[in-house]
Amino acid sequence: MRIACIAVCDAYLNSVLLETLLERSAIWSEKGVEVRTILISPRRPRRRAVREQHIQICHVPALAHHRWLPESLVVAANAALCSGPLRKMLDQLEPDLVYVRRSRYFPRDGIPFQGYPLVVEAASDTLGLLSVTGQATWTTRGRFLMPNTSIRPAGLICDTRDASERLRSWCANSEVIAAGRQFRGAVPRLAVPKRYGPGILYVASRHDREDDVEDLLGLASRRRDWSMYLAGDLRRYKGKRLPGNVVPYGVVSLEFLRTLYPKCDCALAPLALRRNGLEDAAPLLTREFLAYGLPVIACYRDMDLRGRLFSLSLGTHPRGLRHNIEAIEVFLRRWQEKRVSAVDLEHLDPRPRECKRLAFFRKVLESQL
16 A cells, blocks of 8 residues: 655644654554655754655745744645645655645645545644534634535544544544654653742643733742743743743754753643634644653643543633642642653554554545445
8 A cells, every 4th residue: 555645734843743754654664555755844844854765845945934834824825836746746656545634735626636535634733623503614813714625535534533523524434543652751850949849841832822821821920939931932922021930932943842841840731722612632742742751731631631640631711720720739749750651651652543544544445446
């Protein structure tokens, strides 16, 4: 079986998604599947990952100078600039099946995929699925974009049951498979003076809103004995008066981000997910933290972390952090200077999940005969 995997990654999650794709491709190759991954990115990924033979870069030169790119611009730019190159690449590869992650970035006419069995991955952490008038829609910068209704995929893979139910009218042949992540080894906690207290890491997103910022800073101001490390897109924090226990880093590389792990007792999952309209979510960034042994505080429900002692779910209330200070304090006290072990994360092993994904691909191909 020959698979063309097409992925769009933007801004900060480039490296996390790249590592996930490389891990996935390696497992598929072990199972005798020939895979080529076409990565479309407004920014060039890390050189080391680009050297891998199964990664091909379909770069958008006109957008290379943009450090941050609005999603609406990515939609238009990729539709205008990538349709032809994508089709040419697919014709050269002649895959048995095309697997697309984040299909909203592609032309509505689906020209690059015509003639190939198409499987779409709907990831709840990036699609921003909402239920409007009983139909699933995608939202970007306040505008609603319907799924590519002219493209009827042969199969749909969702990372949550909720997303699968909401997209059933678009594609009935669906499977629920959340992304896994291989355990990379727990990062030891650095010894710090007691006056610094527990450390919390948060990676801000351009999807964060004002209430997310106020909630986070409200938590930091109420517990001055906690250290809060902020990385990522901090544009919404400009002009804000940061408490003294908040340490802003801004946009950093994944390698630098991992140097912050030893300073932290836990990580805070993306706050923007509490507005995605889904009952569940399975973001890659949360799995990145867990892969290095960091316990996670989440303001959403994660289907893979229910009932796990190393995760704290606070629900989707806009002031979830400030309203649950006592629960967060108990969680931090339990995990201070501790790490999640490999045994705790066996259920996140990507190998069984990728075998299930390949089985679904074969099922789709059989249905096309």
